[in-house]
Amino acid sequence: MTNPKFNLTRRRGLQLAGATLLGSTVGLPAFAQEFPSDTISFICAFPAGSGADVLVRYFAQGVSEVAGVTVIVENKAGAAGNIAAEYTARADPDGYTVYVHAGSSTAMNYHLWTNPPIDPRTDLRGVAAINQQPFYIVVGADSPHQTIDDLIAYLREAGEDASYATSATSGRVLGAAFTNALGVSPVEVQYRTGPDALPDIMSLAVDFAVSDPVSTMINAREGRTRTLATGAGSRMQVAPDIPSLTESGLDIAQVGWWGAWVPAETPDDIVNRLNALFAEVLERQETQEFLASMGGDTWIATPAEVDAMMVQTVDEAEALVELADLPRN
Template identity: 30%
Template sequence: MPSIATRIVAASLVLGGAAAQAADYPDRPITFIVPQNAGGSNDIVGRIVAQKLAETLGGTIVVENRTGAGGNIGTQAAAKSTKDGYTLLMTISSSQAINPALYRAPGFDPVKDFIPVALVGTVPNVLVVNPDFPARNLADFLKLVKAEPGKHHYASAGNGTLNHLLGAMLNTTAGLDMPHVPYKGVAPAMIDVVGGRVPIAFASLPSVLSNLKSGKLIALGVSSPQRSPALPDVPAIAEQVPGYSGTLWVGLFAPRGIPAEVETKLKQNMVKVLADAATRKALETQGVELANATPEQFATLLDEDIARWAKIVQAAGAKVD
């Protein structure tokens, strides 16, 4: 059996090694797993944040889109990765807060498996229509769809995604009957909405901003409680449908169990990233409303959203096996 002195020396070596690991971190590329398709909000935000975080850390960050099962595949990979701080998860509320209620076995625990590093910000979803759709404002849209139940379909990025549930919420709260057409990701959904094959969609603002600017899509309302600064002339849906609200948040997580010193270094450097003027401008240009939250407040938000969306999933009857 080792002597007390031997155990003390061994413990000192471990602590010294951890400190050295944090001091050297990162000494090889970091991977940001983005569990959604390229071109979506999370991918756009993740690449902006990765570029600046790599600069502040003095290293390299590679963004890896690992998609599938509504975000579960990439999230599982991050949860099961080596707990050394070299694999991080840039994700959105629909995967982290909705999937645990939506899937029978998502393959991860959003709280037990992850440490919230930084809440980047929130992103409204936009109710968009093809330019040929007969309603050109929110009031007329609600009146038309209500008068013609079952006729006007809406597209989403997939069953149980936030844009699916936002449509289900609007059906419930406004007394509509819009059938849902699920796609495998936001990009193919937007292709069909732009092409007029499905006339309506809910989509995150960054993912449709270019199509709105070019006139290929028309924005009728935003899902946030108030109007978005990026679309000041577009009403909040809540202006016509009181109580309607649903925003997407984007945040950085690390697998639980990474060295404490590395965790601290990541959190401190993300504060610098989100304080950087150029980074803030790049994110705001994409319609991101930047957060001002501590990691502890982010953890509370996650807990609250898990409980809130579980009720909405149950009410919508949405389940994916």
């Protein structure tokens, strides 16, 4: 385990003292009963105003309401999320520092660094899942390709004369899996962000794009693009009319997912209490509608299920990084 911090903060000491005094209370452990009693920090891996920041702040507000304490968001951007993840892993394991991010991206990062700062399987502990949100295959609204099968037929005919846009690691991975499964080699055009790629998608300068879920939903709703398929292994509840690539005979099932983590040595009672707080927020209809607007399906899971998913995702990510030929830092 990489987290070596054993020195108790003043807050941690007070909590343990309180637990001793309340040790005879019937029911939940005293430590769990009094948690949380102080400000909780949600660690966001991207800057304020980003799509990730919007999601983290939504849950900070929700958890604050159900827990009755202040929850603040600390933006620790950089290194594709590694700075925020490492900050959390090194924090005191008292439940007051919570990393809220894409588990799929965190797993991918482990294989993108020659010397990764942490191993998310052992240095972080899952608290709760939030949602599942895949990337999508999209075309411009004026594209002649009406269905995913139309696009596949065109790509097989055009070969290297075709092109597609990507703007994120997950998009690059799905794009590589899609074209590899078809046995075609269209030119990949990389953009810094999804909005940067939009003009070329709309003008048909590129034949298709691998789009993040938020951009996919917004642009389709505004009539800028047409969504042809999801990279998930099955149709999503948020977009039941969008077929999966498996329906076209392609063995592709890539689903991004978000969750929350704490330092690995955080006690069970605190982890379970945090899980319950997230679950209460996730069960709200307004939360499910918010997550749908972000292009994903709500996912409620136990801490053990989150940990198991992280292990699985880290294992799967290694082959995907190699397939997409992603550069290592």
